[in-house]
Amino acid sequence: MLRRTSLTSAVRASQLGILLAVLVIGLGAWTRLVDAGLGCPDWPGCYGHVIVPTTSEQLARAAELFPDHIVEANKGWPEMIHRYAATTLGLLIMFLAVQAFRNRHINDYPQKQSYILLGLVILQGMFGMWTVTLKLWPQVVALHLLGGMATLSLLYILSLRLKRLDQRLNDIQGWSEMRFDNLLHEPNQQEWLLLWKLRHWAILALCILTLQIALGGWTSANYAAVACPDFPQCQGQWAPEMSMEQGFNFNQRVGPDYLGGQLDGPARVAIHTTHRLGAIATLIIVGGMALYIMRRPLNISLQLRAFWLFTALVLQVSLGIANVLLYFPLSLAVMHNLGAALMLLVLCNLLWYLYALHPPLPFGEAIRHA
Secondary structure, X not given: OHHHHHHHHHHHHHHHHHHHHHHHHHHHXXXXXXXXXOOOOOOOOEOOEOOOOOOHHHHHHHHHHOOOOOOOHHHHHHHXXXXXXXXXXXXXXHHHHHHHHHOOOOOOOOXXXXXXXXXXXXXXXXXXXXXXXXXXXXXXXXXXXXXXXXXXXXXXXXXXHHHHHHXXXXXXXXXXXXXXXXXXXXXXXXXXXXXXXXXXXXXXXXXXXXXXXXXXXXXXHOOOHHHOOXXXXXXXXXXXXXXXXXXXXXXXXXXXXXXXXXXXXXXXXXXXXHHHHHHHHHHHXXXXXXXXXXXXXXXXXXXXXXXXXXXXXXXXXXXXXXXXXXXXXXXXXXXXXXXXHHHHHHHHHHHHHHHHOOOOXXXXXXXXXX
């Protein structure tokens, strides 16, 4: 009973962690978009204080410690709210790691994943520090965004694994163990091989989506979103002047203040245009997979997952276009970031389901069961 109670608490903590991770990603986008990334020039405090200084004594102390900066509360608060939310998430993930150690004797407990998640959130904290101390260096900002998405994905998969383990321990007949035969109305070798290939297609889709999110992070870090204020053309041209070499120069030196960006127009156009091309590739590969699954006479659960993936994809593309046409309003820009997180979660859910079904694996010209 004690073991099951501990496992149930881990399930609930992981589910709460997912919500917190989404909140942190949204707050991070809000902080970037209101140019509050350097709202507090130090870390982990703000002008030497635990919160944004407001009283005359605190402001005087801030001016003494940071004579080259002026306290702007409207920029300091978004940064500090984001930090406190991220810290809360970090403490929750630390609790999950402690639970993993306590439940290490349970067979199939995702212990390693819990520890990896803890290591990732510690690394994320360091990236958060470097974002400030290196003055929004684009490489660090983009990696920080990717790390946030990775944290959310690992938390989600951890939650699914913990929930399934909890179901298994509470079910002596093992009904929660999904079997591949249940996926098909009339299972046969051809359909088995098809669904085994779907796993690889889903992995490719995940790689493409990850690359597209990275391009979005690089676009945001270099303030290249407004480089093309029209759609579908860019600056009224199908092939505007662009500089790929400068736009994707990952050796930008550390030192300048990158608030507002340091790249010239052609470099930013190159980044923005590449992000648009990435969106087309994502639409073809991810959308094609979703439509293919929806049209095949497979398991209804798999088709529903494909439907939600396609819906999230259409929503994300629509948000991207709307951002350009409406000139990047804050609300839509934050939603575009959250839309990427939603797509990632839905695709992870689909991939999880395909792997949880225990499909047979091709071996030469024959089929052997996993």
